[in-house]
Amino acid sequence: MDLTKLVEWEKSRMSHQVGRMVKRGLVAKEECPDDGRGAFIVATPAGYQAIEDAAPLHVEHVRRLFIDALTKDELAAMARISARVLEHIEKQPD
Known part of the structure; x- marks a missing residue:
């Protein structure tokens, strides 16, 4: 690709x-x-290590700035909307 x-x-x-x-x-x-x-x-191995090293801080930021800002109902709605959008994207021609 x-x-x-x-x-x-x-x-x-x-x-x-x-x-x-x-x-x-x-x-x-x-x-x-x-x-x-x-x-x-x-x-490279160093590239994979950089991803692994960055992951915990990235997850912490996503949780603090995004997940914690939404209620359980809002997160459930977001999951349904995301699934619908992904289905739509997968049906698109290349």
Whole structure:
């Protein structure tokens, strides 16, 4: 899948971001055997570790800023709405 299309970024922006992540050791570029111009962007062990390290703080912030602000009924409604939107998205043509 084309990462630039997935995140809806310009190619130059994606290239700069990936370059910064490569320099930090978070991702690596691997050759794409089917497309000499393309590359696979793969998380490195350090990249996976950065995700694991960030997860607890991320969860804490989501809970404090989002989950704790809503009642149980509001959260249930949000879950129903989210499920409906996801169903709709999955039916869209690529």
